[in-house]
Each structure stands twice: as structure tokens, then as C-alpha cells.
Amino acid sequence: MAHLLGAEHVSVSFATRTVLDDVTLGLDEGDRVGMVGRNGDGKSTLMRLLAQRQTPDSGRVTHRGGLRVGYLDQQDVLDPDWTVRYALVGDAEDHEWASDARIRDIMNGLVAELDLGSRVGTLSGGQRRRVALARLLAGDHDVIMLDEPTNHLDIEGVAWLAQHIKKRWRANDGALLVVTHDRWFLDEVCTLTWEVHDGVVDHFDGGYAAYVLARAERDRMASVVENKRQQLMKKELAWLRRGAPARTSKPKFRIEAANEIISDVPDPRDSVSLRSMATARLGKDVFDAEDISLTLSGKTIFDNVTLRLAPGERIGVVGVNGAGKSSLLRLFSGEIEPDSGRIRRGKTVVPAVLTQEVRELDELKHLRVIEVIQRERQVFEIGGKEVSAGQLVEQLGFTREKQWTRVSELSGGERRRLQLLRLLVGEPNVLMLDEPTNDLDTDTLAAVEDVLDSWPGTLVVVSHDRYLLERVTDHQVALLGDGKIRGLPGGVDQYLQLRNEMEGVRAGSGSLRVMEGDDGAAGLNAAGSGAPASADAPKGGPSEAERRQARKDAAKLERQIAKTEAAEAKLHAELAELATGSDYEAINRVNAELRATEASREELELQWLEALETAGD
Known part of the structure; x- marks a missing residue:
């Protein structure tokens, strides 16, 4: 390539802090690179250097002659x-x-809902970003860099962008460099x-799961990272093994390797225990919305909708803007x-909303980070243990030095972390998060x-981050946009x-019509579990018979995998024995096998x- x-x-320093220290790397044709790291560790700086939009303090950045680089700044x-039309196509005729x-x-x-004749200055920040x-x-670019x-x-929109990038070039053409906290997109x-991190850049094959x-x-092998960070990574792996991304992204790493690393890690969430604990704190009722309708600015938002939330329920909400x-x-x-309609709220409900x-x-x-938390509460209980405000602040990425930073000096991601922490310290029993992943890095x-x-x-989580939704909620x-709420047993x-x-x-009729079967899918069942009223699979999903067959196939494949692994072990032993001799023909034959x-x-x-994946296990 x-x-x-x-x-x-290349090296870059700001004041007394070195962001990049003697870094050497490159992009080849066919590379699709995702950059990860903590906020402030130099991801955007490195991207600006590679795009030749910033000059390093030392070292150099070189481009192939005639290279066309497209760069999306924050x-x-x-x-x-x-x-909008001129921003997209210039003076070209329609x-x-x-x-x-x-x-x-x-x-x-990206811009289907915008009037092409609108001035860019009249658009919202999100709309300008899409434009x-x-x-x-x-x-037409050889390299695309997206921050x-x-x-x-x-x-x-995220799903569309992923498909566009995958289809934009042939496998060994072009190159992509992207900084994003969206872990599904990275995978x-x-x-x-x-x-x-720490002034250096480490390279890994694969997307986020493999990383x-x-x-x-x-x-684990080098023993160079503190125990807390190791445990967080192990717990993330435990969920990757059990959760949807591990099944749908088809990671290339060995499932056995992940199992070995996380064999001593408990389940990431015990739903039964959580529900019983939540019931004790909440009682039987949380929110019951019955036949509600809502109109805002002349637009129908909800039309005769019923939705019930049970104690300990973890629900993700997705939808169009x-x-x-x-x-x-x-x-x-x-x-x-x-x-x-009517909304009944439980008498013991203590809600908290992250806007x-x-x-x-x-x-x-004017306050410092630790002072904000201590004003709310000194100690609270999480996971059955008493945790001080300082310990929890550190758990969410505020180092001991950072805890004494004033709120006015925090970055957007740090403010978001602090506000979530402040909500948790208040010990709510209903937590509602509106786009909680904005401005947060993958570690945070x-x-x-x-x-x-x-x-x-x-x-209750509203988010466009499908990884987060599948990670922390049990159903979605x-x-x-038609005034209804639908259960999603098939997820995102x-x-x-x-x-x-x-x-x-819409394309066939020129207008948006209510889909066939809306009445059956619009509401959730009366039990409030969030599951659809029917046990049948959603349209286009696997039937129960297909799920049963998939379970049988999985069991059969497990036996075949075990036999194949035994054959591998035998060949490894044979190869080790041959390695002590000089029969290179036999060594080559066994190695090929x-x-x-x-x-x-x-x-x-x-x-x-x-x-x-088909079986839903």
C-alpha cells in the first residue's frame, strides 16, 4: 500500500505540558484509523498536525505530492x-x-430537512455542523480527517455516515482518520x-472492541497501569463478551482470550438484585403515563400514548430530531x-435530570469541583459500599489535582461529568439522562x-450513542415523529x-403515513416491562422457530469448535517436536495444516x- x-x-508542548513527545507515524492507502484517548491528551492536536494546519515544535509532517486532504474541524x-446550497455545491447548477x-x-x-436556500447564519449549531x-x-479527497x-x-445519521465511509473507497484506496467518542462507529x-496518551501514540489492530x-x-502483562483502570477495562470486556456489539461487530480477536482475561469479573449488572433494591426504595409505582397527548408550537408530539415505567427499569429512548x-x-x-391524559408519579419518586x-x-x-459535591453530600452508597464524595469524583476521572479546579475553568466534558456526579450524590431513585455522552472521551x-x-x-436514557444504550439499558x-411510542425488542x-x-x-406516496400495524406496536404492554405486547418477533426479525434452530446450530458449532481446538493443540505439539530436528519438509507440511x-x-x-445473534442469547 x-x-x-x-x-x-514530532513534539508539541503547551506551556509546561508536553502533549506529543517524539511521535512518528503515518497513513497508508486503505487505512481506516480511529483515534481514542482522554480529553486533552492531544488527539485533535495530532490531527491538525497531520493535516498541516498546525506546525510542530520539532519534527516534521510530510504529504505525498498532490495529496488532497479533507478536514472537519470541531x-x-x-x-x-x-x-446551504452554495456551501455544499458552490455555483454548480441544480x-x-x-x-x-x-x-x-x-x-x-445529512441535510434532507434543510431548505437549500437558507442562510448558514440562520441555522442551529447542529444544523451547521451537518452542513x-x-x-x-x-x-474529492484522498484522505478524510474527521474530528x-x-x-x-x-x-x-451515524449509521448513514458509517455506511458512506465504508462504501466511499475501494478496500485499498483512500484513508480515514477519525476522532470520536462513538464506540459503535469506531467498531x-x-x-x-x-x-x-502521555505524549505517545500506541497502535492497535481493529476497532474499539479489539482495542x-x-x-x-x-x-495486565506489563503491570504499568493502576489497578482501577485495569478493572474498568476488564468490566468493559465483560460486557463486550455478553452484549450486542460482541455479537454484531464480529470481532476478529479470540473469544477464548477475552474469556480468560475476564474470567474473574462478576456480571456487569445483576438485574434481579437491582430491581429488588429499587423496589425497596421506590415502592411499586414510578411513572404511569396513560393516554397522554401533547402539542408544542402547533406540532403533535404525543397522540394518545401510554407508557409505564417499573422500579429498576432501564430504558433507552431513540428517535428522529x-x-x-x-x-x-x-x-x-x-x-x-x-x-x-394522565401522568401518575410514585409518591417516593426522587427524579434527577441531566440536560x-x-x-x-x-x-x-466560582466553586471548586470537590466543593460542589461536598455541598450536596459527603458520603453516599453505591454498589452496597459507602463511597466518599472525593472517591467518587476520582472514579469519574477527576484526579486529586483536578478536584481543586474551579468549575469555570472546566472543559465541556468535565462539566458534564461533574453535573452527572452532582445528580448521583443527591441519591435520586429515577435518573433521566438527555444525550449524556456529549463531550465525553471513551475512558470517561x-x-x-x-x-x-x-x-x-x-x-431513562435519551441518546444517539447506540453503544451506550445497549450497554446500560435493558430495552429501547x-x-x-408520528406521535406514537414503539417498543424495540430488536434494539437499535x-x-x-x-x-x-x-x-x-414517504418516497412512494410523497407524504409520511402511519405504518401498518401501528395500533399493535404503538404502546407498551400493560405490565410496564417495556416489552412489546406480542411475543412474536418484529417484522423482518427472526421467528421463534428460527431462534430455536439458531440455538441448535450454536450448540453444534460449539462442539465443532472444541474438536478443531483439539486438532490445533495436537498440531502445535507435533510442530514443537519437529522443531528440534531438521525435517523442514515435515515442518512446512504441519505448519500448513x-x-x-x-x-x-x-x-x-x-x-x-x-x-x-439470531438466537438472541
Whole structure:
């Protein structure tokens, strides 16, 4: 593969802190690289260096002659006087750009709801971000660098972007470098991971799941990382083994290797214990919304909707922009009331809401981090243990030095962490999170999820981060903009399927119609469990008979894998014995057999993972 660009012995320092120290790396054709690391460790700085938008203090960055680099900055760089059309296609006539299938796909995927004649300056921050991303993708680039591209994208937009990147180039053409906290996106798109930390860059093969395994194994063998960080990585791996991403992303690493590393890690969440604890604190009732309707600014948000939340229930909410996700949280919290219907809130309910803006900290900006928490509570209980405010602050990534930083000096991600911490210290029994992953790095997300795993109350999460939803919630519901709420037994994949079907209806009729079968799917069952009223699989999903067959196939494949592993062990022993001699022909023969057996085993493991996915286990 041809070399595209590289950095040679580059170093960058800010004041007395060295962000990058003698770093050498490069991008080749076909590379799809995801950058991860803590906030402030230098990910964006490294990307600016590689794009030649910043000069290193020492070392150099080189580009192949004529290299075309597309760069998406976190900052807004669009001229506010431009129209959306001009920002995307310049002075091109409509018939020119409309004949380009790629341009049409980009517009439909990112800016379909915008008026092309609108001025950029009149758009919201999220809309300008989408226009900037669409403008970049519409260009013809050899290398695309994206700094937090999934910010302001909903689940559907993130899925579209992943598919666009995967189809944009042939396997060995072009290159991608992306900084994002969206771990599903990293797994879906990236084949390499760069971890930026402590002034250096470590390289890992694979996406986020493979990176977590390799990093945990590296830390365990080298014993260079503190015990707390190891345990967080182990717990993340424990969920990766059990959760949907481990089944759907088809990781290339050995399942046995992950099992060995995390064999002593307890289940990430004991649903039975959590529910019983939550019931003791909450009683029988949390929220019962019966036949509610709500109209805001002339738009129907909810139309005769019923939804019940039980003690200890953990529910994720997905939906299109403007469908009413935040309004649902405001209804539950009592900030607004429905136009009709009734919302019954349990007498013992103590709700807490993490908003998207985190404005609640403005009045505390003169205080230090530890002072904010100590004003609420000194000690509280989590996971059956008493934890001091200082210990919890440290658990969520505030070092002892950082605990004495004033709120006004915190970054956006640090403010978000502090506000979540402040809510938890108040010991609510119902926690509602509105886009909690904004501005958080992957390490902090793992720490937040670790806290939420041990938290016993009722949890409602609105997020476009499907990894988070599958990690901390037990089931999801969808708001599709038609005033209804649908249960999603098939998770986020089912939501994307529903959206595709609705887009197909819109394309066929010119308007959005209520889907067939809405009455049966719109509400959740009376028991309030969040499961659909029918036990049948969703349209397009596996039937119960297919699930049973998948379980049988999985059991059969497990036996075949065991036999293949035994054959591998035998060949390894034979190869070790031959290695002491000089029969190179026999060594080559046995080695070839071993490689073929390993390939067969990997194929069987892939089939086993797919069978488990179909079975729903």
C-alpha cells in the first residue's frame, strides 16, 4: 500500500505540558484509523498536525505530492452569509449536482430537512455542523480527517455516515482518520486504532472492541497501569463478551482470550438484585403515563400514548430530531404537563435530570469541583459500599489535582461529568439522562457506565450513542415523529429498519403515513416491562422457530469448535517436536495444516457468533 502522509519525530508542548513527545507515524492507502484517548491528551492536536494546519515544535509532517486532504474541524468554519446550497455545491447548477448520485446521497443522508436556500447564519449549531460535514464529504479527497463527526448526528445519521465511509473507497484506496467518542462507529468503520496518551501514540489492530482487549492484555502483562483502570477495562470486556456489539461487530480477536482475561469479573449488572433494591426504595409505582397527548408550537408530539415505567427499569429512548425525546423527560419530571391524559408519579419518586446544556452549573462556577459535591453530600452508597464524595469524583476521572479546579475553568466534558456526579450524590431513585455522552472521551464513558451499572434506580436514557444504550439499558423504545411510542425488542437495528420502511413509504406516496400495524406496536404492554405486547418477533426479525434452530446450530458449532481446538493443540505439539530436528519438509507440511485448522476454527467462531445473534442469547 502506498504511503500518503507521515509525521517524523514530532513534539508539541503547551506551556509546561508536553502533549506529543517524539511521535512518528503515518497513513497508508486503505487505512481506516480511529483515534481514542482522554480529553486533552492531544488527539485533535495530532490531527491538525497531520493535516498541516498546525506546525510542530520539532519534527516534521510530510504529504505525498498532490495529496488532497479533507478536514472537519470541531469549530464552525462556514461563512454565515452562504446559502446551504452554495456551501455544499458552490455555483454548480441544480442539474449538475443533482445528476451526481454521491451528492444526492450525501444531501439525503445529512441535510434532507434543510431548505437549500437558507442562510448558514440562520441555522442551529447542529444544523451547521451537518452542513459542514456534507460539504466535506461532497469533495474529492484522498484522505478524510474527521474530528468528532458524530456530534449532532442522531442514530440514523451515524449509521448513514458509517455506511458512506465504508462504501466511499475501494478496500485499498483512500484513508480515514477519525476522532470520536462513538464506540459503535469506531467498531463499524475502523480497522486500526491509535491511542494518544502521555505524549505517545500506541497502535492497535481493529476497532474499539479489539482495542479494549489488546489494551487490557497489554496492561495486565506489563503491570504499568493502576489497578482501577485495569478493572474498568476488564468490566468493559465483560460486557463486550455478553452484549450486542460482541455479537454484531464480529470481532476478529479470540473469544477464548477475552474469556480468560475476564474470567474473574462478576456480571456487569445483576438485574434481579437491582430491581429488588429499587423496589425497596421506590415502592411499586414510578411513572404511569396513560393516554397522554401533547402539542408544542402547533406540532403533535404525543397522540394518545401510554407508557409505564417499573422500579429498576432501564430504558433507552431513540428517535428522529424533534420527535419529542426531551419532551418525554420533561413530562416525567413534571416540568410540563400533557394536554390530555394522565401522568401518575410514585409518591417516593426522587427524579434527577441531566440536560443537554448543563446550565445548572453556571451558578456554581466560582466553586471548586470537590466543593460542589461536598455541598450536596459527603458520603453516599453505591454498589452496597459507602463511597466518599472525593472517591467518587476520582472514579469519574477527576484526579486529586483536578478536584481543586474551579468549575469555570472546566472543559465541556468535565462539566458534564461533574453535573452527572452532582445528580448521583443527591441519591435520586429515577435518573433521566438527555444525550449524556456529549463531550465525553471513551475512558470517561467507560467510567460513567461503570457507575451506572452499580446504580439501583430507574434509568431513562435519551441518546444517539447506540453503544451506550445497549450497554446500560435493558430495552429501547422509539419515537418516530408520528406521535406514537414503539417498543424495540430488536434494539437499535429494528429502529433503523423502521425508519427505512417509513422513508420508503414517504418516497412512494410523497407524504409520511402511519405504518401498518401501528395500533399493535404503538404502546407498551400493560405490565410496564417495556416489552412489546406480542411475543412474536418484529417484522423482518427472526421467528421463534428460527431462534430455536439458531440455538441448535450454536450448540453444534460449539462442539465443532472444541474438536478443531483439539486438532490445533495436537498440531502445535507435533510442530514443537519437529522443531528440534531438521525435517523442514515435515515442518512446512504441519505448519500448513495448522494454518488451515486455525482458519477453519475462526470461520466456525464467526458462524457461532452469528447464530447467537439470531438466537438472541
